Amino acid sequence: MKPKNVHGNTLDALGEAIIAGRYPPGATVPPEPTLCEEFGVSRTVVREAVKSLVAKGLVSTGPKVGTRVLPSDQWNWFDPDVVAWQSKVGLTREFLRDLQETRRVVEPAAVRMAAERATAQDVAEIEAAYEGMRRAVEEGGDYVTFDLRFHQGLLRASHNRMLVQMSKALSALLRTSFEISTSRKDGPRGSLPLHRAVLDAVAAHDPARAEKSILLLIDSARDDIEAVLGSRRRLPRLNMPATLLRV
Amino acid sequence: MKPKNVHGNTLDALGEAIIAGRYPPGATVPPEPTLCEEFGVSRTVVREAVKSLVAKGLVSTGPKVGTRVLPSDQWNWFDPDVVAWQSKVGLTREFLRDLQETRRVVEPAAVRMAAERATAQDVAEIEAAYEGMRRAVEEGGDYVTFDLRFHQGLLRASHNRMLVQMSKALSALLRTSFEISTSRKDGPRGSLPLHRAVLDAVAAHDPARAEKSILLLIDSARDDIEAVLGSRRRLPRLNMPATLLRV
DNA sequence: GCGGATTTGTTCGTATGTATT
DNA sequence: TAATACATACGAACAAATCCG
Numbered sequence: 287m288k289p290k291n292v293h294g295n296t297l298d299a300l301g302e303a304i305i306a307g308r309y310p311p312g313a314t315v316p317p318e319p320t321l322c323e324e325f326g327v328s329r330t331v332v333r334e335a336v337k338s339l340v341a342k343g344l345v346s347t348g349p350k351v352g353t354r355v356l357p358s359d360q361w362n363w364f365d366p367d368v369v370a371w372q373s374k375v376g377l378t379r380e381f382l383r384d385l386q387e388t389r390r391v392v393e394p395a396a397v398r399m400a401a402e403r404a405t406a407q408d409v410a411e412i413e414a415a416y417e418g419m420r421r422a423v424e425e426g427g428d429y430v431t432f433d434l435r436f437h438q439g440l441l442r443a444s445h446n447r448m449l450v451q452m453s454k455a456l457s458a459l460l461r462t463s464f465e466i467s468t469s470r471k472d473g474p475r476g477s478l479p480l481h482r483a484v485l486d487a488v489a490a491h492d493p494a495r496a497e498k499s500i501l502l503l504i505d506s507a508r509d510d511i512e513a514v515l516g517s518r519r520r521l522p523r524l525n526m527p528a529t530l531l532r533v
Numbered sequence: 534m535k536p537k538n539v540h541g542n543t544l545d546a547l548g549e550a551i552i553a554g555r556y557p558p559g560a561t562v563p564p565e566p567t568l569c570e571e572f573g574v575s576r577t578v579v580r581e582a583v584k585s586l587v588a589k590g591l592v593s594t595g596p597k598v599g600t601r602v603l604p605s606d607q608w609n610w611f612d613p614d615v616v617a618w619q620s621k622v623g624l625t626r627e628f629l630r631d632l633q634e635t636r637r638v639v640e641p642a643a644v645r646m647a648a649e650r651a652t653a654q655d656v657a658e659i660e661a662a663y664e665g666m667r668r669a670v671e672e673g674g675d676y677v678t679f680d681l682r683f684h685q686g687l688l689r690a691s692h693n694r695m696l697v698q699m700s701k702a703l704s705a706l707l708r709t710s711f712e713i714s715t716s717r718k719d720g721p722r723g724s725l726p727l728h729r730a731v732l733d734a735v736a737a738h739d740p741a742r743a744e745k746s747i748l749l750l751i752d753s754a755r756d757d758i759e760a761v762l763g764s765r766r767r768l769p770r771l772n773m774p775a776t777l778l779r780v
Numbered sequence: 781g782c783g784g785a786t787t788t789g790t791t792c793g794t795a796t797g798t799a800t801t
Numbered sequence: 802t803a804a805t806a807c808a809t810a811c812g813a814a815c816a817a818a819t820c821c822g
Contacts, residue, residue, distance in 0.1 A: 328792070334581055348807095352807065361698075448631050450606050451610045574810085597786060
């Protein structure tokens with residue numbers, strides 16, 4: 287959208303470039319003066335951006351050795367920025383698979399906890415999100431946003447730090463999933479009752495029923511995703527060669 | 534132990550101070566010049582440390598508004614540094630509970646995947662860790678380190694980015710858990726067969742049996758932890774008042 | 781609504797240390 | 802061993818944004 291500030295832009299550009307594979311793991315990023323010239327910023331900005339990348343586990347630095355890109359399994363995949371960069375660069379099949387698996391592991395357990403511990407306010411927030419979804423279906427509107435809010439409300443209601451944290455990373459998958467689902471005929475309308483079932487079970491503090499309901503929802507989404515993955519249709523920017531990503 | 538560099542030390546000091554509650558969520562940390570004087574470092578170092586904290590989700594900055602501490606549910610709880618700071622400051626009951634719950638959700642699923650996808654090298658690494666545990670029991674030695682390696686090997690063998698990432702955060706819980714277990718009579722010797730069962734099931738590519746075995750292991754560890762939590766014995770630095778944490 | 785004060789944002793110049801060759 | 806390239810660290814200055822009276 288609009289440029290935030292120099293630091294943020296530089297950080298985003300560098301992060302995207304690394305995740306896009308322009309600087310593959312094991313390679314070194316160009317030295318600071320080169321980056322300064324490339325982005326047209328001062329060395330301080332570059333240094334702070336690099337420090338942020340270090341904090342996210344993407345690179346490590348050292349005198350003379352330069353700034354090395356770390357292997358991708360050391361990246362902090364629960365960092366919202368990292369996930370956002372990966373989403374922007376292109377969701378690979380492996381990344382979607384990992385996310386889908388994680389969701390299927392985490393979300394049922396979280397919903398179970400939510401059914402045990404949700405406060406009245408938690409339920410009210412989820413209810414509001416559901417209401418938004420319903421209105422979007424009937425009167426038209428932004429369905430995906432309310433769907434996201436619905437699931438994030440569920441994870442927040444688990445009142446478990448780690449699980450809440452994951453909701454941010456899972457958002458990338460959920461958004462993709464929802465956009466795929468909504469593109470299929472009657473997708474939103476068909477999934478409304480499934481959402482209603484989850485919400486009712488949580489509000490009734492029935493963990494077992496809540497878990498069963500969310501599994502139905504997840505698996506129906508998985509089928510949608512796999513239908514697209516299985517087809518020859520390419521994902522947005524999927525497997526795009528790194529050379530095409532240059533600015 | 535020994536100081537790494539100025540940046541790392543400043544970052545650690547600031548991160549620990551925030552997590553210790555010296556600067557509680559919603560409050561602002563002192564302005565840059567004050568921090569410079571307090572730590573005896575230049576403004577550049579302070580700025581890079583703060584940027585690292587921003588990258589980890591602990592604070593947000595803005596002109597005039599200063600550096601604000603964010604609510605703790607926005608912190609990146611899967612960041613190894615954040616977990617390390619929390620561990621050093623003191624493991625609260627809530628933190629241990631969240632970690633324990635997360636482990637019980639994640640590890641069985643990861644072991645199941647490991648049983649499906651583990652390569653020969655994965656199995657070899659886990660086997661080596663087990664061998665170290667066995668030797669530590671019989672000849673004496675560092676049991677906990679090999680125990681950690683055993684579980685990290687399991688998560689790595691799942692070949693799922695997100696799950697591998699969690700192994701770093703879970704290490705804090707595992708270490709505490711192992712140290713509690715080993716402090717109980719015959720703890721290590723008794724858990725050896727449980728570990729063996731998991732390893733055998735993974736090597737035999739039997740997901741169902743692997744999942745059952747790891748659940749036995751987790752629940753026995755949970756009992757140990759709860760026995761300690763239930764007692765009046767205080768956890769290491771548990772609930773220590775923030776005022777005592779000043780340096 | 782306006783202006784001044786405070787704090788971060790950004791740049792430049794310079795010096796030091798360290799690992800590689 | 803010496804040279805080199807690069808990150809590390811410091812200091813000073815101005816710009817920009819925001820809050821408060």
